[in-house]
Each structure stands twice: as C-alpha cells, then as structure tokens.
Amino acid sequence: MEQLMADLKKQIIEALNLKHLTPEDIGDDQPLFVEGLGLDSIDALELIVLLQQHYNVKLVNPKDGPQIFKSVKSIAHYIKLHQTA
Amino acid sequence: MAVITSYCRIQQYTLSGQGTTISGNLPTDLEGFLNAAMKVLSISYPKFYKMDYLSKLGVLGTEILLTGLDIVGRYGAEGVALVLSNAYASLDTDRRYFETTKTIASPALFVYTLPNIVTGEICIKYGIKGENAFFVMPRFDPRMIAGYVEAVLGQGKTSACIAGWVDVMGEHHDVFLYLAEKQTNDPAALAHTPEHLEKLYRAEYGTVDGRS
DSSP states (O other): OHHHHHHHHHHHHHHTTOTTOOGGGSOTTOOOBTTSSOBOHHHHHHHHHHHHHHHOOOOSOGGGHHHHTTSHHHHHHHHHHHHHO | OOEEEEEEEEETTEEEETTEEEEOSOOSSHHHHHHHHHHHTTOOOGGGGGSOHHHHHHHHHHHHHHTTOOHHHHHOGGGEEEEEEESSTTHHHHHHHHHHTTSSOOHHHHTTOSTTHHHHHHHHHHTOOSOEEEEEOSSOOHHHHHHHHHHHHTSTTOOEEEEEEEEEETTEEEEEEEEEESOOSOTTOEEOOHHHHHHHHHTTTSOSOTTO
C-alpha cells in the first residue's frame, strides 16, 4: 500500500503537470480537489486515464468518482480492490 | 487614434520588453525555456504548468507587457479587450493530442485544441473580461490587426486592448504583443498605426514573416 501510494503521487504529478510539487508535498489523506491540491474536472478525467493506463483499472460507476478520487489513499484503496477482484 | 504604450517580443528563446532584452541564456528547448521564463518573470501560477505552449507564450508575453501597469484597475475588467492572431492556430497541440488518441486520449490536451484558448487563459490570469478575438492568418498583418483594434477601441466601453501575434509550432515560437490605449499621458507613446506595428515587429528580427 505504501509503495502504491508513493507510485501514485509520482504518476499524478507527471500526468497532471504539477511540476511545482514533489511527491512529499502530497499527503496520503490530503484532499485532491478544491481545498486540497485544487484539482479540477479536467484533472479528474486525467486521473481516470491514469488508472486505466497504469493499473488497468476502470471507473465502473462515474458517480463513485468523488469518493474514489478524494485522496491518494482512497485511490490506492480502489486500485487494490479492483486489481485483486 | 489610439497609442501604443507597451510591447514585448518572445523569439529565439529570448524575452524582451520595450525593445530591451529581459533575459538571455535561457534553455534552448521550448519546454525548458517556457518554464525557466516563468521563473525569470516571477510568475507564481501553478496552472501555468498545465497550459499548452501557445497559452504559456501568451501568458508570458502578457506578463511582460503589463509589468507595472494596472490596466484592469484603471479601465475595469470589461474595459480591456484582447485581439490575437497567429499562423499555426492550435496545430502544435492538435498534433500532440492526436498522438495520445493512439492509446488513451488526453483530456488535458484536448481542452487546448483551439487557438483561442490562449485568450481565455490570459483573461483568467489577468482578470480581463472585455471583447476578444483570435485570427488565423499566414503572417502577422499589422494593417488588419491595427484596423480591428481601432474598431474595438471605437466601441463604447473598451479603453485598452492587448493585441498582436502569438505563434508556436514545434520549436518555432514567435510572440509580439502590444498594448493600445485610447488615451495616455505618456508623451513618448507611439501612434497606433500599421507602420509603427510593423517597425516594432521587425525591429529586432528583420522580417514581418513570423515563420522566417
């Protein structure tokens, strides 16, 4: 889980062009949208692409997006759940 | 007739404002240059990293152009217009986006596949809400741009206009932006004529063809 979250932080920085940040700047539980990293709806789409490209995990129900993409930890949980399912 | 109160040039990996080089010796690859230029100009704007090259060039040029000028404060958000032009439209980003469609299309690139997105990015960054237009033409056309800007400035609430040329394709990049104002107290300000625009555009680089 720790390694997965570390990988995710690097991939999020790369995919979302957050070049002003380092992985250490992103907390495991830090909100990614609005008050946290300030990501927007286009970033959410890029996160969906990231999950598909790197982990072959698809977002089954778009309504679950806000919960899944709440933080790096919640994304990691979703990946774990769907890779082992 | 309006007057030209500020202008800038970005070409050959060099930034200049009012004819004076701001910084040389920046990286000579476009991505490295654009990100280094942001730091040289002390732009603190995380969204800059997400922009395509055309928008980055537009924001850098506007930053140089408006240094020390509070035009939105002076004229109001709706009193400032934006009239830009280029030759390659958004083709540079279109090509990058097309590459991603071979696997999974990038939403972040897709949103930049229109040339006038740069005008939106400039408006968001600098709080401008006036008229705006983006023209695609073979080369910088001082007569057309001057005429259009004069027409915009002739309308009710527009008091100033950021105008000019923002072009990028691969490593080729060419920016000439200027600020035209209806009125100024600056006795050194140039009249807003096609001849002056052409001179300012040509002054440092010797041709009016942006792709030379």
